[in-house]
Amino acid sequence: MKIAVCIKRVPDTETRVKIAADGASLDESGVKFIMSPYDEYAVEEALQRRDKAGGGEVVAVALGPDAAQETLRAALAMGADRGVLLKAERIPADALAVAKALAAELKDGGYDLVLFGKMAVDDYHHAVGPMVAELLGLPCVTAVSKLELEGGKGVAEREIEGGVEVVEFALPAVLTAEKGLNTPRYPALKGIMAAKKKPLEVKPPALGEVRVVAAALALPPERKAGRILGEGPDVVPELVRLLRTEAKVL
Amino acid sequence: MAPRFEGVDFYDTGSLLSEEERAVQATVRQWVDERLEPVINRHYLEGKFPLELVPEMARLGFFGANLPEQYGCAGLNNVAYGLIMQELERGDSGVRSFASVQGALVMYPIHAFGSEEQRQRWLPKMAAGEVIGCFGLTEPDYGSNPGGMITTARRSGGGWVLNGAKMWITNGSTARVAIIWAKTGALDDPSGIRGFIVPTDTPGFSARDQQGKLSLRASDTSELVLQDVHVGDDALLPHSAGLKSPLSCLTQARYGIAWGAVGAAMGCYDEALRYAKQRVMFRKPIAGFQLQQQRLADMLTEITKAQLLVLQLGRLKDQGKATPQRVSLAKRNNVNAACDIAREARRLLGANGILVEYTAMRHLANLESVYTYEGTHDMHTLILGEEITGISAFE
Ligand SMILES: Cc1cc2nc3c(=O)[nH]c(=O)nc-3n(C[C@H](O)[C@H](O)[C@H](O)COP(=O)(O)OP(=O)(O)OC[C@H]3O[C@@H](n4cnc5c(N)ncnc54)[C@H](O)[C@@H]3O)c2cc1C
Numbered sequence: 001m002k003i004a005v006c007i008k009r010v011p012d013t014e015t016r017v018k019i020a021a022d023g024a025s026l027d028e029s030g031v032k033f034i035m036s037p038y039d040e041y042a043v044e045e046a047l048q049r050r051d052k053a054g055g056g057e058v059v060a061v062a063l064g065p066d067a068a069q070e071t072l073r074a075a076l077a078m079g080a081d082r083g084v085l086l087k088a089e090r091i092p093a094d095a096l097a098v099a100k101a102l103a104a105e106l107k108d109g110g111y112d113l114v115l116f117g118k119m120a121v122d123d124y125h126h127a128v129g130p131m132v133a134e135l136l137g138l139p140c141v142t143a144v145s146k147l148e149l150e151g152g153k154g155v156a157e158r159e160i161e162g163g164v165e166v167v168e169f170a171l172p173a174v175l176t177a178e179k180g181l182n183t184p185r186y187p188a189l190k191g192i193m194a195a196k197k198k199p200l201e202v203k204p205p206a207l208g209e210v211r212v213v214a215a216a217l218a219l220p221p222e223r224k225a226g227r228i229l230g231e232g233p234d235v236v237p238e239l240v241r242l243l244r245t246e247a248k249v250l
Numbered sequence: 251m252a253p254r255f256e257g258v259d260f261y262d263t264g265s266l267l268s269e270e271e272r273a274v275q276a277t278v279r280q281w282v283d284e285r286l287e288p289v290i291n292r293h294y295l296e297g298k299f300p301l302e303l304v305p306e307m308a309r310l311g312f313f314g315a316n317l318p319e320q321y322g323c324a325g326l327n328n329v330a331y332g333l334i335m336q337e338l339e340r341g342d343s344g345v346r347s348f349a350s351v352q353g354a355l356v357m358y359p360i361h362a363f364g365s366e367e368q369r370q371r372w373l374p375k376m377a378a379g380e381v382i383g384c385f386g387l388t389e390p391d392y393g394s395n396p397g398g399m400i401t402t403a404r405r406s407g408g409g410w411v412l413n414g415a416k417m418w419i420t421n422g423s424t425a426r427v428a429i430i431w432a433k434t435g436a437l438d439d440p441s442g443i444r445g446f447i448v449p450t451d452t453p454g455f456s457a458r459d460q461q462g463k464l465s466l467r468a469s470d471t472s473e474l475v476l477q478d479v480h481v482g483d484d485a486l487l488p489h490s491a492g493l494k495s496p497l498s499c500l501t502q503a504r505y506g507i508a509w510g511a512v513g514a515a516m517g518c519y520d521e522a523l524r525y526a527k528q529r530v531m532f533r534k535p536i537a538g539f540q541l542q543q544q545r546l547a548d549m550l551t552e553i554t555k556a557q558l559l560v561l562q563l564g565r566l567k568d569q570g571k572a573t574p575q576r577v578s579l580a581k582r583n584n585v586n587a588a589c590d591i592a593r594e595a596r597r598l599l600g601a602n603g604i605l606v607e608y609t610a611m612r613h614l615a616n617l618e619s620v621y622t623y624e625g626t627h628d629m630h631t632l633i634l635g636e637e638i639t640g641i642s643a644f645e
Contacts, residue, residue, distance in 0.1 A: 190324045196270065
């Protein structure tokens, strides 16, 4: 089984980000970067599918700066067979431009399955996976939380408002991974060493026209300090009143 | 669940690490947060090593990680190995001790002093966690002075017969194999000390856990008795020769301990800092008081120094230049600093600091063992004293 998994290098969700001088990008100094966590589910799924099929290849593909080689090597350390970096100094804010570059790379790869995370945790687009599916003319299932594959067909579960949707599709297909699809493995130390020796190809991306640009970035307003109303049952009515009128959560 | 550990790295020592070294650190750090932290308190209170973690530790490659890949090991450099020890000991000194014993005190001597056949037979299984080992050097009457040991190995037919007792042996009761150091010649001749690979199910071999430990509780520590234990000639580590052989194992383990102690200190500092910011007394966070700031400043300073020390020591080790004396300096300094940091962290936490829910007191108690084993702090002082002056204070 031949599987491509598209992964993105994003700032660690727990780092405090600063906005760069241009007001429209992040100041990357001192920021720790990780593989977008939803992509980890995609990588894990790809590895499990390959191993279950008794062979094949898992190719990790990333579009991003040179430093995204580290992200690709993390996928190789987990067990992917090779990596492809579509090297772009900046990842465009236009999801379609990114999708076109990835689709161009994947088009002739003969993949049975193309996996993505359901979204990147930095830009929240939820878009690149479905766009790539569209560009490749393949069926797409987003936010997959459970997957069965059998003889060229797949059955996926998606968690939807108030329930679960079960969808069937034919392979090849593009899927995006939801949290809980699996438990991503830790990259074993041997895997980390082996990753150095696995092929990692770096090439220019065939980016689509960039029609959307990030004009400005702003941090959310500082959260206001909490307030202590007092202690004991006497303050409960006031607390309830404020939760209704001020916090508007009741 | 405890917040994810973000590291303590005031001097950006992360920038001195290679990508692989950082990746190794990230894996072990995450494993400690997710797998060890949730279970360690229970094991500590019950006084048991978390044996159920061994298969995963093995799968991830924590055992003998700086030994060659051909024996099923990860083949890491010594800095990456040190980072494993650091992160493990941030979790618990007992768990780091387990890995130290398995890797540095059992796998290392089999690799360094064993025949090719012995390496093939034992190392892959030990890397895979299928065989747990222990290291028997200390005896009831010979601690800081192991050269005085009275355990003997005598020729018998085509093999050897071992007699004696060992004490304070980490993993002693769980081990399937023990490296036993014994005298093959006269009792007053430490040059006759040789190492033996002794399967623990050999008749005459028995292990009993030592009870009543108030330190390193999540680690099994046992007394070993060897009564007419017959082993074949293939049990002898052919290249072991004299006291310097077990001492060279200790140098390996001490190296890991020097790193490990920094991990425990980092954990204590991280906890103390969080607590100081959030604990309000006299209408402000205690972090706002000069006395607590001094505590934190001292901790961070000592951690930063210790980190730079082990990193350079690791680079030297990779170049074959980490002399035993250099390792002694790092073990002595870093463990001592970690003891101080754990104690100050515990005090900063007030009454909460005595609870098992916080890590400081567990680390504090653990580090007292670490201070004593692998050469007491005092012995490292004397080793350095001899190195500096050329005069031994103990021989
Ligand atoms: C939890 C734990 C696990 C251990 N695991 C192992 C293991 O796996 N394998 C193993 O072989 N051993 C192990 N040990 C044993 C450990 O290495 C010894 O305890 C250590 O070497 C000290 O020996 P001792 O306890 O007999 O102390 P002693 O040697 O009796 O020392 C007592 C005190 O005297 C001081 N002292 C000794 N000689 C001198 C001197 N010349 N000058 C000044 N002061 C001196 C010491 O510093 C110490 O303060 C373990 C110990 C502990 C606590």
